[in-house]
Amino acid sequence: MLSLLVLVTAAFAMIHALPGDPVRAALGPTAPIELINARRAAMGLDDPLWLQYLHYLGNLFTGDLGISMTSGLPVSDVISARFGSTVEMAVLAFAVAVVVSVPLGTLMAVLVRHGRRRAGDFAFTSASVVLATIPEFLMAVGLVFLFSVQLGWLPVAGRSGPDSYVLPVLSLAIGPSFVLARIVRVEMLTVLEADYVRTARAKRLPDRVVYLRHALPNALTTTLTLGGLLLGSLVAGTVLVENVFAWPGLGGTIVGSILAKDYPTVQGVVLVYGVGVLLVNLVVDVALAVVDPRSTIRES
């Protein structure tokens, strides 16, 4: 809750922290002074700061994010037109990352425990370090080169059929998948040494049950906590990946509006991204509470 307030205040302050006059900046140095003054008045920029802030908060409650300076459309319309495709991409990538990383990390932990298969472990760790370092947009470029340019299997950009989703989602998911897989692996290795895993083995449960039902849920608590931060950065990653693939989402909007100095739009989109990150954190907290009933929901 406090985070949300800080976020909203930051978004509000952003415009006022700009050096110079945002309206002047947006309309360009040649704009007539009357137009600027009129626009300033329309936006309420001449009111005292606290009044502007209250107005801003009030408008937020009614879903009013202001008017785009370039298109003249309400910012909320601009955002809602593009919001869906960004969410689609992020959710799919998140799903892929989870579906890949948990089994992969568990498998690695089971295979390498007690110092077995050292070579394989080293290869996995090195490969995952390298893959995790490559930022999403470079991954995107590499994938485009391989699958679109060289092999011609998948479209290079745009959002049309299901095959146009493959590369954007993969570029977003590969890095986090491997980071998460490494976390799962380390956590599983720790948990597998725990007393309660020995108890489970003493009950002569099948290995599958020992690993999946006794060890994995305990490994996931830490994984989720650390993974939450990662998923937050996945939200940010969409900005870059959307630009590589000309994806009709918010990523293009924010870059375009920053370049065009369309501040109300920027403000709105920043707010949406911020709320997105907060939501991810909230989801992680809830998931934590489900997986590990001991932990209560932490205050944000």
Place this chain on the structure above:
Amino acid sequence: MAARGLRRAGPLGISALALLVLVIVLALVAPLIWQQRADAINAAEILRGPSGAHPAGTDLLGRDIFARVLVATRLSVGLALLATVLGVTAGLLVGATTAVLGRRAGRWIGTLINITVAFPNLLLALFFAVIFGVGAKGAVLAIGFATAPGFARITQTLASGVAGRDFIAAARIAGVGRFRILTRHVLPNIAEPLVVTATIAMGGAMLAFASLSFLGLGVQAPSYDWGRLLGEGLQQIYIHPAGALIPGLAVVLAAMAFNLSGEVVARAIGLRSTSTGTLGDPPPPAPSDPMPEADALLAVHNLQVSFPGVRPVRGVSLSLRRGEAVGIVGESGSGKSLTALAIARLIEPPGEVTADRLEFLGEDLRGDVSAHRRLLGTSLAMVFQDPMTSLNPVQRVGRQLAEVVRTHQRADRRTAWARAVDRLSAVRIADAAKRAGQLPHEFSGGMRQRAMIGMGVMANPALVIADEPTTALDVTVQKQVLQLLQNIRSAENVGLLFISHDVTVVGQVCERVLVMYAGRIVEDLPASALREHARHPYTRALVAAVPDMETDRNLPLAVIPGRPPDPRDLPVGCAFAARCPLATDRCREEDPPLDSLETGRRVACWHAEQTVPHLSLIKGEQS
């Protein structure tokens, strides 16, 4: 130090450091050498593919891309460095301020830092890019300020770690001011981890810069860094992939060089190498007594447990009849717990278990353990030392019990649950139906241990192996748990193998006691003989070391002098010789075998016939 660090770094680390040096050298010299080449416009060679003259081809204006990538090193690295320095400085200031300011202000800033840290760097950078404007300067400021919260957080954490140490308190008492404490005492002590983190952050800053430039928010034409080159190259990726791939590769390699170097240094500072000892020639298995009797519930002969470099259990033989309670007593490290785990076939690799005989209920347990899963799961119950950690913290207790019969007896969910509730009340857990639905942390220590025992009796065990079941519990709770084990034993004619370091408890619970020392049984005697008629000097010393009501409280507590031998480095003769008042040359040369005496007794001592007053065996009462 440097050489050792390098060795620890390994091939990956060394190549990272080499790459780092290359990046830095390129940043310094590349513009001097290749600047002209990089800027030479050649209309005749627009968008050519890689060739001898242009290793990475040419761009829209016919400029050599490879030269441009090399020249861009300086700007890319330089800007990232600037941003990092800015971020580190700002972070350091904010983080350190929390330490200097009073508690309340510090906490407020801390909360603010925590909130900011929750947002990904790139979003923060975008946010600041709006404020500072588009361009190289704006991007440096944006990335710098985006890096700052993370750094502030780390500084704060490290500083508060240092602040608790004694020398800070000493400085404070000496009247040193807050600011001076910060600069003179706190910062120098956290500098090392901060530098490492900064190096890693540098890699992140390079990527962030490339991202911003790629989006068109960073470096503006006609300047170029890798991100910009990449963005330009991407437009032509169909015609000319090298134009996008080469700058991309440069970013990744350089970022990785910084990242990995940071981690290499961190590892070199932080980690100590662990050495593993090597196992000498395994001692020939000590010849033991004749085979245990045939009607045994459990029959073990010459059981050995070894781990790489060490053999903590060296030839243990024992037998146990139905309904019998046998105790194993010994100091920690004597191999008693490993013996128990080995019998239950719970030793995991790299541990290895060998035995001439290991029979339970007439079944040979050696070989593939999964063949005996059902037998072990239903007939052998284990109770472990620490009930706080032995139950799965995220599963309901009832479910953990029910699991046993669901797995091994294919009971349906409801039957299994009913049985679990029944067993919980059998181990005297009040309101068992409600308790079964609770999680382990809602149970007290004693209740958890009773639940563990309840888990053991879910099926119909013939043998309960209890490994220090009361060590972690209060004395009063101990009694209840011991009583419970006794009840189960007598009610269902269950064998009990009871492991403890407490010779008194073992004497009370068990009929027969095995005394272990350095991985071997040194004496096997009836519990009734423990107090007065033990033969082995070690057993007698153990018994004598227990204070009782008649112990003179003016004397120091009795102890056995010396310590048990290192299992990696056992002496030639009797392992106890070094601590034994009766030791002779023979003891130091020849290991005494475990000889059978009169019925049911065994002892491994050359001087077992010698009677020496108990008191002279221990220190404390001698002085």
